[in-house]
Amino acid sequence: MHRGSAGGAAHRLDGEYAVSGTHLSRPPQQASASFVHNLVNAGGPWLARAIPAPAGRGRHGTRGRQAPRTAGHPRRRAPSTSASRRTSWPDDGGDSHRRPHRSAAAGCRSAPYGPPRDRGRAPRRPGGGQLVKAVVCTSSGTEVAEVPDPAPRADEVVVEVSACGLCGSDVHAVERGLTTEGQILGHEFGGTVVETGSAVTGWRVGQPVAVDPLGSCGGCAECRRGLPFRCPAAPNLGITAPGGYARFAAVPQRQLVPLPDEVPLEWGAHAEPLAVALHAVGMAGVGPGDAALVFGVGTIGLNVVMALRTAGVDLVVGAGRSPGRRAAARAVGADVVLDTRETSVRDHVAAGGRLFDAVLECSASPGAVPELLEVLAPGGSCVEVALSDEVAPVPLDALVARGLRLGGSCAFDHAEFEAAVSLVVTGRVPAQHLVSERVGLAGTPDALVRLRRPGDLVRVLTVPGL
Numbered sequence: 001m002h003r004g005s006a007g008g009a010a011h012r013l014d015g016e017y018a019v020s021g022t023h024l025s026r027p028p029q030q031a032s033a034s035f036v037h038n039l040v041n042a043g044g045p046w047l048a049r050a051i052p053a054p055a056g057r058g059r060h061g062t063r064g065r066q067a068p069r070t071a072g073h074p075r076r077r078a079p080s081t082s083a084s085r086r087t088s089w090p091d092d093g094g095d096s097h098r099r100p101h102r103s104a105a106a107g108c109r110s111a112p113y114g115p116p117r118d119r120g121r122a123p124r125r126p127g128g129g130q131l132v133k134a135v136v137c138t139s140s141g142t143e144v145a146e147v148p149d150p151a152p153r154a155d156e157v158v159v160e161v162s163a164c165g166l167c168g169s170d171v172h173a174v175e176r177g178l179t180t181e182g183q184i185l186g187h188e189f190g191g192t193v194v195e196t197g198s199a200v201t202g203w204r205v206g207q208p209v210a211v212d213p214l215g216s217c218g219g220c221a222e223c224r225r226g227l228p229f230r231c232p233a234a235p236n237l238g239i240t241a242p243g244g245y246a247r248f249a250a251v252p253q254r255q256l257v258p259l260p261d262e263v264p265l266e267w268g269a270h271a272e273p274l275a276v277a278l279h280a281v282g283m284a285g286v287g288p289g290d291a292a293l294v295f296g297v298g299t300i301g302l303n304v305v306m307a308l309r310t311a312g313v314d315l316v317v318g319a320g321r322s323p324g325r326r327a328a329a330r331a332v333g334a335d336v337v338l339d340t341r342e343t344s345v346r347d348h349v350a351a352g353g354r355l356f357d358a359v360l361e362c363s364a365s366p367g368a369v370p371e372l373l374e375v376l377a378p379g380g381s382c383v384e385v386a387l388s389d390e391v392a393p394v395p396l397d398a399l400v401a402r403g404l405r406l407g408g409s410c411a412f413d414h415a416e417f418e419a420a421v422s423l424v425v426t427g428r429v430p431a432q433h434l435v436s437e438r439v440g441l442a443g444t445p446d447a448l449v450r451l452r453r454p455g456d457l458v459r460v461l462t463v464p465g466l
Contacts, residue, residue, distance in 0.1 A: 190268015
């Protein structure tokens with residue numbers, strides 16, 4: 001999804017990016033295990049300590065009750081900020097980057113800043129029966145609808161969603177008919193366990209969690225090879241199973257990762273795009289002493305910048321058009337940020353910049369591939385992280401003669417998701433500072449439309465409690 005160009009300025013607002021001031025229509029290689037292992041270890045033994053010991057299961061009808069908390073560990077809520085100002089600038093490229101979606105036909109419509117508010121409600125009846133609001137796919141786009149309040153299967157918990165990130169792959173799935181009508185979208189989310197199924201162990205009502213949206217059957221060839229994200233049978237939350245654009249979501253217990261009580265609940269929504277980035281950086285095979293280029297600094301490109309920093313890469317160069325997104329790239333760790341409207345990456349290298357050991361293409365710009373291969377050092381890797389239905393011209397002579405590697409990176413495994421959670425909650429990456437805007441469920445359809453041309457918009461969160 002290569003989009004237009006323009007200019008503008010971003011404004012900082014209380015540590016977050018704020019930007020100043022219809023309808024969606026339808027028409028192989030595994031990441032480095034040692035890289036992920038090192039991240040989990042460096043991110044701290046916190047993750048192992050945080051995995052709960054088996055405890056008593058929650059009962060049906062306990063939704064909304066507060067579980068006891070350890071003294072001295074009250075939950076912090078994300079700080080409220082004033083409303084943002086918006087303008088419209090074309091973006092730095094696609095964030096459609098997850099594993100190819102499976103499913104059939106259909107098609108796929110702002111709220112103030114601030115955390116979800118606590119709202120009292122009657123306990124849920126055993127077996128469900130109430131209706132709750134959610135954002136669903138329709139024949140003409142997306143809309144807010146009333147759906148049945150989910151009841152957990154035996155091995156599931158019900159999560160009260162605190163925040164869910166809007167993603168370019170949601171737009172991609174809707175416009176290309178890759179999800180079904182009535183499907184609840186949203187795959188970047190976290191929240192609080194409010195109910196547990198009869199076979200759930202180790203998870204308690206009131207526990208904050210991040211949700212890995214990718215399931216696995218555990219028995220197919222891909223799962224046995226250690227590539228569960230390629231499992232052809234397992235459902236994807238938000239694409240082929242109900243996702244996080246809702247007040248409540250039912251989630252298999254094996255797809256949960258605990259969050260510390262001390263961090264804001266919405267931080268659980270930041271793990272998924274970072275896990276995508278960790279997988280891509282693992283595929284690139286870069287580390288200390290290396291130089292890497294991130295072409296396209298949208299949400300995924302910015303997460304790739306942060307992932308490269310955690311990998312110890314010596315020089316990180318970002319490249320993009322949007323002034324606000326370029327500012328964000330500098331803020332999260334890029335050493336150099338190129339304005340591609342004025343300076344091509346070829347010109348940057350010709351002017352004395354070093355060749356890159358890896359290029360991570362995050363803009364969904366197939367036409368850029370020949371130039372990106374040109375700025376790779378011999379033996380370097382070009383990793384495509386964004387989906388596009390266009391054809392990319394590839395200079396095979398250069399690829400072969402210089403020993404270059406060209407591949408695609410899609411999704412992540414559960415260990416990478418756990419590593420992403422650890423990096424976020426221990427503060428090793430500033431993912432929370434990428435939030436440009438928060439919307440309620442009512443504002444989500446319009447926000448998805450704006451993602452097609454996001455301009456300086458970096459990261460939008462749906463907060464069902466708004």
